[in-house]
Amino acid sequence: MKFPHDFLFGAASASYQIEGAWNEDGKGLTNWDVFSKIPGKTYMGTNGDVAIDHYHRYKEDIKLMAEMGLESYRFSISWARILPTGDGEVNDKGLEFYNNVINECLKYGIVPFITLYHWDLPITLEEDGGWTNKRTAEAFIKYAEVCFRAFGDRVKHWITFNETVMFCGLGYLKGAHPPGIQNDENKYFQATHYVFYAHAKAVEVYKEMNHYGEIGITHVFLPAFSVNDHRENVVAARHANEYETFWYYDPILKGEYPSYVVEQLEEKGWTPSWTEEELATLKRNAGKNDFIGLNYYQPIRVEKNNKAVSSMEHSRETSTLAPGNPSFDGFYRTVKMEDKTYTKWGWEISPQGFLDGLHMLKERYGDIKMYVTENGLGDEDPIIDGEIVDVPRIKYIEEHLKVIKRAIKEGIHLKGYYAWSVIDLLSWLNGYKKQYGFIYVDQQNNLNRKKKLSFHWYKHIIETRGEEL
Numbered sequence: 001m002k003f004p005h006d007f008l009f010g011a012a013s014a015s016y017q018i019e020g021a022w023n024e025d026g027k028g029l030t031n032w033d034v035f036s037k038i039p040g041k042t043y044m045g046t047n048g049d050v051a052i053d054h055y056h057r058y059k060e061d062i063k064l065m066a067e068m069g070l071e072s073y074r075f076s077i078s079w080a081r082i083l084p085t086g087d088g089e090v091n092d093k094g095l096e097f098y099n100n101v102i103n104e105c106l107k108y109g110i111v112p113f114i115t116l117y118h119w120d121l122p123i124t125l126e127e128d129g130g131w132t133n134k135r136t137a138e139a140f141i142k143y144a145e146v147c148f149r150a151f152g153d154r155v156k157h158w159i160t161f162n163e164t165v166m167f168c169g170l171g172y173l174k175g176a177h178p179p180g181i182q183n184d185e186n187k188y189f190q191a192t193h194y195v196f197y198a199h200a201k202a203v204e205v206y207k208e209m210n211h212y213g214e215i216g217i218t219h220v221f222l223p224a225f226s227v228n229d230h231r232e233n234v235v236a237a238r239h240a241n242e243y244e245t246f247w248y249y250d251p252i253l254k255g256e257y258p259s260y261v262v263e264q265l266e267e268k269g270w271t272p273s274w275t276e277e278e279l280a281t282l283k284r285n286a287g288k289n290d291f292i293g294l295n296y297y298q299p300i301r302v303e304k305n306n307k308a309v310s311s312m313e314h315s316r317e318t319s320t321l322a323p324g325n326p327s328f329d330g331f332y333r334t335v336k337m338e339d340k341t342y343t344k345w346g347w348e349i350s351p352q353g354f355l356d357g358l359h360m361l362k363e364r365y366g367d368i369k370m371y372v373t374e375n376g377l378g379d380e381d382p383i384i385d386g387e388i389v390d391v392p393r394i395k396y397i398e399e400h401l402k403v404i405k406r407a408i409k410e411g412i413h414l415k416g417y418y419a420w421s422v423i424d425l426l427s428w429l430n431g432y433k434k435q436y437g438f439i440y441v442d443q444q445n446n447l448n449r450k451k452k453l454s455f456h457w458y459k460h461i462i463e464t465r466g467e468e469l
């Protein structure tokens with residue numbers, strides 16, 4: 001059986017991780033331009049000043065995507081290219097660049113799927129409190145409207161935010177992302193709320209424009225499962241799902257926060273300073289979401305944490321989602337299990353965990369349309385006789401596509417798959433060591449591009465619409 005005719009086979013990237021040209025053509029400074037240059041913050045001091053120079057080589061890259069037969073390309077817009085000071089004047093050169101990228105995609109019949117925010121925030125807003133300041137939410141709504149007006153005639157698929165839990169969690173709890181704050185639960189929850197508020201307002205603005213496209217948000221999908229059937233561990237898994245999944249999906253799809261978490265925030269004094277108008281905005285717009293994007297890499301296996309946890313000291317290493325760490329509130333800890341398989345970065349490889357998680361989402365949220373907006377294997381790809389033989393990545397994606405096909409058969413409303421990543425790119429915390437792409441970029445040789453084995457495999461899967469999977 002083939003994948004449905006309207007299922008999109010895609011691949012993804014993000015502006016800071018591929019573009020470079022960090023200070024060209026009127027682009028403003030971002031939080032990552034500054035944070036990545038603080039000694040010790042990134043792996044081997046890597047940063048996105050050049051990245052893989054996609055800003056100058058986008059035509060070559062999109063031509064390669066077309067050769068792969070890619071049906072859709074998910075990429076993000078750098079806010080600071082459009083509004084260099086975050087909420088001031090529009091930069092026409094920024095509009096020009098993304099118009100060129102969109103038009104290049106359409107030239108090959110590749111459907112552009114745009115993420116408005118993939119972590120690179122104009123520094124003026126970061127320095128004014130970032131997502132803990134409502135000004136940033138208001139600025140995002142202005143930025144989104146500028147993009148809808150400039151590109152909305154050709155772009156019909158919009159994601160507002162990528163992985164809120166990552167830029168808020170790593171920004172205010174673990175300190176591994178800007179603004180580099182550790183253990184500030186009040187700021188963390190406040191920031192997530194203003195992001196959800198900004199999302200709801202952007203949905204409202206988009207729908208009022210009658211562009212007849214679709215809009216949603218992308219979250220990390222990290223379904224939690226108990227390590228065994230002991231009651232305290234089952235409770236721990238429920239706690240993890242409430243904080244890591246329902247806190248993110250409920251305000252979007254239900255228009256209200258999960259009561260389990262709200263009650264505990266009140267007890268702990270972590271309740272965001274939200275207003276009735278903001279809460280009403282979430283409620284009013286929940287039903288207008290067209291889809292939810294899932295970035296699935298792994299499930300988590302959890303058990304109750306019974307060790308006292310003082311204020312935790314975090315590092316880049318404890319921030320890469322490998323198992324073995326306690327949750328921010330100390331309630332549970334993730335566990336590496338003997339009978340599971342893991343990537344070199346300690347992420348469990350579990351297509352079954354994805355399928356089980358999808359059914360959990362359907363049970364809670366009904367028949368909402370979903371896209372897999374990221375899935376892929378971070379690896380150090382073997383090079384044999386000059387060829388990049390990334391067989392592990394082929395096997396990883398193959399197994400997840402098989403499960404996606406099965407999920408569709410089981411009634412899960414999945415409409416597309418975007419491999420992370422279309423091309424090797426800069427990882428925020430792993431530099432260029434952790435590769436994800438179908439296309440290799442030679443960091444030692446003029447950033448030359450080269451098709452990997454997986455490029456040819458994915459081309460075949462797309463051509464045959466995955467019939468053999």
Ligand SMILES: C[C@@]1(C(=O)O)OC[C@H]2O[C@@H](O)[C@H](O)[C@@H](O)[C@H]2O1
Pocket residue numbers: 014017162163295320374378420426427428429430434
């Ligand atoms: C932490 C990490 C990684 O480097 O492995 O997870 C997978 C992937 O998720 C994406 O949303 C990030 O933009 C991209 O950089 C990657 O980030």
